[in-house]
Amino acid sequence: GFHEDLLRWYLATNGGFQQDVDFSGEKFQERVNGELVGTIGNFCYRSLLFAHRNYEGTPDAPLSAEVEERIEQAIDEFTAAVNDYSVRETGNAALDLAAFGNEYIQRNEPWKLVDEEPEEASQVIRDCVQVAKALAVLVQPLMPGTAAALWEQLGEESAVAAAELDAALSDPSADFGGEPAELFTKVEDDQVAELNEKLQARVEEASDDGESEADSDDGGEAPEFDPEP
16 A cells, blocks of 8 residues: 555665665654655655745745755765665665755745745745755656656656756756645554564465475475486
8 A cells, every 4th residue: 555666765775786675564664754754755845835835936046055066965976876786875865965955944944034034035945946856856766756746846847757867956947836745655553563464474374385385395205217228
């Protein structure tokens, strides 16, 4: 019952190409709720919702040097991770950028500036929309469905799957075309319990199948082969 992007994110960022993946419902819940809901999803939703309700899209303001440099850093981290075959670090490049975005909007508090310092508020939200666009580009390889949904919320006409990395710094659309929605939903405790029950049943079923195959091999006579001439 979960969106496939949640599992893609968990598996891709949980280890490396040559490492086993340790899966449990509790760990899955912790990472989805903390990283996807609480960090990436929280930043994108609060930023785009504020932009939509106050500016109907991206404010008419230039991108600040601070945010431009931070996005460039994320692009460099993502590129280095790809070149190093580290799928986990590609995800971390996006996650760290989202964490920066949350800190940035909380530090600048545009909801307090919008009336008294409207130009400064526009600057902050313009920056946040740019970070959201960069996140859509960076998470696309790991969460294509989520990236496409975020791209659509941003009012982009092209496909995010076709976007190059430099699109992370291209100007966002001035008009979103609609109110944004939350990208992720929290994994609840009852869902974890149900998931663990299903996993346990599958483990037991696999173990029973393995024992049955082993039993069928015990005590059997060795097949006879005619010797080659």
